[in-house]
Amino acid sequence: MKYHIKNINLASEGYRRIDWANSKMPVLSLIGDRFRRKKVLKNRRIGCCLHVTTETANLVRILKAGGAHVYLCASNPLSTQDDVSAALAKDGIGVYAINGENRREYYFNMDQVLKAKPEILIDDGADLISTVHKKRTKGVLGATEETTTGVIRLKQMEQDKVLRFPIVAVNDSLTKHLFDNRYGTGQSTIDGILRATNVLISGSNFVVAGYGWCGRGLAMRARGMGANVIVTEVDPVKALEARMDGYNVMPMIDAAKVGDIFITVTGDIKVIRREHMLKMKDGAIIGNSGHFDVEIDKVVLKKLTRRQRSIRNFCEEYTLKSGKKLYLLSEGRLVNLAAAEGHPAMVMDMSFANQALAVEYILNNKKLKNVVCTLPVKIDESIAHLKLKSMGIKIDSLTPEQKHYLTSWKMGT
Numbered sequence: 538m539k540y541h542i543k544n545i546n547l548a549s550e551g552y553r554r555i556d557w558a559n560s561k562m563p564v565l566s567l568i569g570d571r572f573r574r575k576k577v578l579k580n581r582r583i584g585c586c587l588h589v590t591t592e593t594a595n596l597v598r599i600l601k602a603g604g605a606h607v608y609l610c611a612s613n614p615l616s617t618q619d620d621v622s623a624a625l626a627k628d629g630i631g632v633y634a635i636n637g638e639n640r641r642e643y644y645f646n647m648d649q650v651l652k653a654k655p656e657i658l659i660d661d662g663a664d665l666i667s668t669v670h671k672k673r674t675k676g677v678l679g680a681t682e683e684t685t686t687g688v689i690r691l692k693q694m695e696q697d698k699v700l701r702f703p704i705v706a707v708n709d710s711l712t713k714h715l716f717d718n719r720y721g722t723g724q725s726t727i728d729g730i731l732r733a734t735n736v737l738i739s740g741s742n743f744v745v746a747g748y749g750w751c752g753r754g755l756a757m758r759a760r761g762m763g764a765n766v767i768v769t770e771v772d773p774v775k776a777l778e779a780r781m782d783g784y785n786v787m788p789m790i791d792a793a794k795v796g797d798i799f800i801t802v803t804g805d806i807k808v809i810r811r812e813h814m815l816k817m818k819d820g821a822i823i824g825n826s827g828h829f830d831v832e833i834d835k836v837v838l839k840k841l842t843r844r845q846r847s848i849r850n851f852c853e854e855y856t857l858k859s860g861k862k863l864y865l866l867s868e869g870r871l872v873n874l875a876a877a878e879g880h881p882a883m884v885m886d887m888s889f890a891n892q893a894l895a896v897e898y899i900l901n902n903k904k905l906k907n908v909v910c911t912l913p914v915k916i917d918e919s920i921a922h923l924k925l926k927s928m929g930i931k932i933d934s935l936t937p938e939q940k941h942y943l944t945s946w947k948m949g950t
């Protein structure tokens with residue numbers, strides 16, 4: 538198998554870290570055992586565009602164990618862990634990913650995956666799927682999508698009637714977004730901020746832009762560390778929820794004046810822009826955990842800047858013409874994956890269990906329409922059951938009388 542990675546000699550470190558992640562991914566391992574025994578993916582060609590992390594490595598490994606030929610490129614130029622790509626390349630995966638690759642290299646690497654003519658795509662952000670559509674590549678039976686931003690793009694493609702194969706929106710499984718987006722992003726975003734800055738969260742004014750699944754998790758964790766959390770929103774219901782959850786809610790223009798740390802997690806564009814940067818305090822830290830690096834207007838930040846220098850890894854100092862200093866984390870790219878390692882394996886266990894089962898679902902259901910669908914509730918629930926079991930947690934089940942009561946309407950007051 539060909540590959541394009543930084544350094545194959547990093548493989549031994551990669552193996553150790555992949556094994557560590559594997560020990561926290563019992564649900565994926567169980568699915569992997571079945572895939573290996575039954576060779577459910579025998580000779581299938583699978584093209585993945587995912588963050589190249591230790592958790593992804595374990596997903597890729599079980600696909601290969603199931604008999605598939607697997608090709609992998611990065612879903613973000615800064616999130617590739619080079620030791621992981623080395624280990625996967627050594628294990629016969631077609632990896633095309635190097636940390637720090639530029640935009641041209643990013644798409645070159647994606648092209649290498651597409652040259653393998655994959656039948657199933659596993660995407661994170663929909664760059665791979667949209668490229669296949671733009672190039673009119675043939676032979677794809679279906680695809681899965683990992684994240685909120687990707688699902689939004691794909692639903693738009695469905696609406697525009699341009700989708701050429703079915704998509705399973707893995708993000709929309711409850712066992713994905715309730716846990717990965719909330720607890721995964723919550724914890725790993727804080728991890729990224731700390732690794733890039735080592736600032737004290739306690740006592741800070743911590744601004745969270747967007748109170749969706751990721752924003753809820755981040756606000757919860759920042760509060761847990763003693764921050765005064767401020768939420769900005771555009772959705773009145775989410776704004777109300779944030780207020781009733783006990784946070785301050787205000788427009789970004791007001792938050793800009795008081796915030797010490799700003800993190801965007803909206804999936805939207807230019808959430809922090811010129812007028813906000815001009816109002817910010819000297820020393821304010823700005824980062825993003827949304828999928829693309831468009832949430833902070835970097836072009837405007839550069840225009841406002843007199844001097845720029847790197848202060849620490851993933852922390853860039855911008856001295857504005859006024860003399861004020863602002864600090865941008867990981868070039869405005871996902872701070873949890875660039876400055877830290879992404880979500881803990883324990884939560885990716887469920888996300889990637891959904892991915893593995895979604896691939897199998899597409900192959901077993903030849904009549905899926907060219908729309909964005911979700912995995913059946915039964916599969917979602919089976920993942921929750923397995924996760925609970927792996928945690929040693931038992932729950933009650935409905936008695937026959939309860940089942941009857943919950944499906945009838947006759948009994949009232």
Ligand SMILES: NC(=O)c1ccc[n+]([C@@H]2O[C@H](COP(=O)([O-])OP(=O)(O)OC[C@H]3O[C@@H](n4cnc5c(N)ncnc54)[C@H](O)[C@@H]3O)[C@@H](O)[C@H]2O)c1
Nearest residue numbers: 684685686747749750751770771772803804805826827828
């Ligand atoms: N960092 C990670 O590892 C990670 C993990 C999962 C998802 N994501 C990405 O994070 C982003 C958010 O995902 P989510 O699942 O929380 O989505 P979501 O749809 O649940 O929440 C997004 C929220 O942002 C709000 N919003 C939109 N525009 C806004 C604006 N201008 N100002 C303030 N709020 C605004 C929306 O009203 C919504 O409540 C997406 O890009 C997603 O792909 C990142």
